[in-house]
Amino acid sequence: MNTYIVRGKKIHVEIFGDRSLPAVLFLHGGPGESCYEFVYHQSNRFSDQFQLVAIDQRGVCRSEGLSETEPFGLQDLVEDCEDLRKQLGINRWAVIGHSFGGYLALLYASVYPNAITNVVFECPTFDFAWTAKSLLRRAASVFLELGIETKSEECLNLATSNLSSEHLFDSYLRLGEELGEHKEDIYRVNADTSIDYSAYTDEEWEAFDDRTDIHLERLREEGRIFQSIVSLLPSLSVPSLLVIGDADPVTCDKHVEAYNQMANGHKVVMNNCGHTPHAECPDVYYRIVSAFLLQGEWRFVEMGNGAYTYFNKDVSK
Structure with a gap:
C-alpha cells in the first residue's frame, strides 16, 4: 500500500x-466507495498475470479528504488517472470500471x-x-416483500416520472437508506460475499465514510455526474467488454441496448449474480476478464459449470 501525491x-x-x-x-464505484472490496477479492488473482493498480479516488476513504474550499469536480478524477499513469511510468494500461467507475472509465477513455x-465495464x-x-x-420490490406497500408505491411512481436525474438519484438515496440492512437486497444475489474489514478500526472506517460523504456532496453540487454520457460510447476507440450480473439493477436494459450498438464492444452476462460480479462470482469473473484483457480482442473461452452466459457475435461452443 502506498500514498502517491497526485x-x-x-x-x-x-x-x-x-x-x-x-x-x-x-476504478471503484459510488461515487465515493473504495477499491477495498475489489482488492480483497481479486488482487491475488490478478497479480499472477497483471500489474494491478487500484486506487481510492480523490477525497475518498483512505485518500486525503477534500476541504470545503478547494476546487474539485468530475474532471479531477479523470486527470488523476492520467497523472498517476505517468508517475508509474506506464505507457498504456487497461481500465476496469465498476458501477460509477464505469462512467469514469468511459470519460477517461x-x-x-x-x-x-482496452476497457472492462463491470x-x-x-x-x-x-x-x-x-x-x-x-427497491419497490424489496419494500413490497417487507410488506411496506406505501414505500413500494412511492418508488414505482418515481420510476415512471419525468423528474431530473438529480432528483431521481437523491430520491433513491433517501429510500435506499430507509431499507436499512435490507438495502443490500437491491444489489446482491449471492449473500456469501464476506469480507474482512479488520485492517482498520471502527473509528477509522467512520472517518473514511465522512470523506466519502463530502466527495459525493461535492460531485452533486457540481452536477456533471447527472449528465448522460451514453453518446460517448460510439466514439470509444479501444476494445471493450461489458460484464454484468443477470440480476444487476444498475446497468438496466437501456444501458445494454445502447452498448449493443458498439462495433468494438463485447458482452458477458453472468448468471445468478447481482451488481458485484468481482465479489459474488470471483473465480469466474477473473477468468472472463483476464481472457479478454490478455487476448486484446474477445474470443469465446470455455469457463465451465454454466455460471455465466455469453452474448457476443460469432460465439459457438
Missing part, C-alpha cells in the same frame, strides 16, 4: 504483480484514448437517470 493531493494507491506485466487500473489499451452506469429508475424499481 496533482497536489495524497491518493491511496495499491499495486500488485510484477511491473513487467500488463498494467490494469481499477474518451479524453485520453492513447493511454488505454455493471456500469452511463446515465444516472436510467440507473436511478431501475434501482427504484428494485
Whole structure:
C-alpha cells in the first residue's frame, strides 16, 4: 500500500504483480466507495498475470479528504488517472470500471484514448437517470416483500416520472437508506460475499465514510455526474467488454441496448449474480476478464459449470 501525491493531493494507491506485466487500473464505484472490496477479492488473482493498480479516488476513504474550499469536480478524477499513469511510468494500461467507475472509465477513455489499451465495464452506469429508475424499481420490490406497500408505491411512481436525474438519484438515496440492512437486497444475489474489514478500526472506517460523504456532496453540487454520457460510447476507440450480473439493477436494459450498438464492444452476462460480479462470482469473473484483457480482442473461452452466459457475435461452443 502506498500514498502517491497526485496533482497536489495524497491518493491511496495499491499495486500488485510484477511491473513487467500488463498494467490494469481499477476504478471503484459510488461515487465515493473504495477499491477495498475489489482488492480483497481479486488482487491475488490478478497479480499472477497483471500489474494491478487500484486506487481510492480523490477525497475518498483512505485518500486525503477534500476541504470545503478547494476546487474539485468530475474532471479531477479523470486527470488523476492520467497523472498517476505517468508517475508509474506506464505507457498504456487497461481500465476496469465498476458501477460509477464505469462512467469514469468511459470519460477517461474518451479524453485520453492513447493511454488505454482496452476497457472492462463491470455493471456500469452511463446515465444516472436510467440507473436511478431501475434501482427504484428494485427497491419497490424489496419494500413490497417487507410488506411496506406505501414505500413500494412511492418508488414505482418515481420510476415512471419525468423528474431530473438529480432528483431521481437523491430520491433513491433517501429510500435506499430507509431499507436499512435490507438495502443490500437491491444489489446482491449471492449473500456469501464476506469480507474482512479488520485492517482498520471502527473509528477509522467512520472517518473514511465522512470523506466519502463530502466527495459525493461535492460531485452533486457540481452536477456533471447527472449528465448522460451514453453518446460517448460510439466514439470509444479501444476494445471493450461489458460484464454484468443477470440480476444487476444498475446497468438496466437501456444501458445494454445502447452498448449493443458498439462495433468494438463485447458482452458477458453472468448468471445468478447481482451488481458485484468481482465479489459474488470471483473465480469466474477473473477468468472472463483476464481472457479478454490478455487476448486484446474477445474470443469465446470455455469457463465451465454454466455460471455465466455469453452474448457476443460469432460465439459457438
